[in-house]
Amino acid sequence: MRPKPIPPGPGQESVWDYPRPPRVEDVTKQIKIIFNGEIIADTHRAKRALETSHPPNYYIPVEDIKIEYFTPSTHSTYCEWRGRAYYYTLTVGDREAKNVAWYYTEIFPAYEELIGHVGFYPRPMDACYVGDEKVQPQAGDFYAGWITSDIVGPFKGEPGTWGW
Template identity: 50%
Template sequence: MEQEHSHRTVESVWDYPRPPRVEPTSEHVQVFLGGQLVADTTAAVRVLETSHPPVYYIPLEDFAPDSLIPASGSTWCEFKGQAAYFDVIGGDVRADRAAWTYPDPVPGYGPLASRAAVYPGRMDRCTVDGEEVQAQEGDFYGGWITGRVTGPFKGAPGTGGW
């Protein structure tokens, strides 16, 4: 169910695959925290999974120096493997465990090893090609909602079984 939106195709998250697909994007992705630009790239990848808005993974080298601090704990994704977390620092703000990476992802997800994703709702703001991102609902998923995607999206109360 693709539609046109501002000269680009609008994607339904229900057309995304499961297991998820990793797709390079040349979109201009920026992340702001504590009044500072903490990440700036045109070399992100999007992870596209049924019912979820895309998650943008930014090359580690495109984060500002000292903005990612390794944090304790990990989680397991049935598709991508074991995730490691970072605190994100921008200006005088520290967002605990607000970014994650897959340092040794399962086959098919190799591009994620050199990239990190952030929870957009825990940053001052995130933008894709200048458009401010809305965060996916819930406190577990890190999807980025833009005018490029339509839902309904997993994450809101009552959607856990989707």
């Protein structure tokens, strides 16, 4: 059963207007991620993936990430749209977050522009920013959407949404 979308206000987008299969877009706003007090990623060259009912996922070029804090893990997942994702564990000082970021080494043709980029779960981070706005993580531990004031839902991942 499709939920009733929240009507977007001026300057807002509804996740119910996002496409399926997902679309990837360039992002020119500054994207910044902080973990254990350290800025681990900072870019104006991110991409975002937009998919029906989901807040965007943000992907940051490897060149704009302090990759020395990341160690490849043995975890992987499979996305019907993008293919096999591989994960990183993030360690800064005495704090560690396992499988907190993912990347693709091979990807389906429609999403090849994500090669060389890393996606991040916002929940384990101290803060993730889109421009000057601190992101709210998508509900649950499965999805990695970044919620900002310029998008409206309801969003998949909230209680009672698994049947959508």
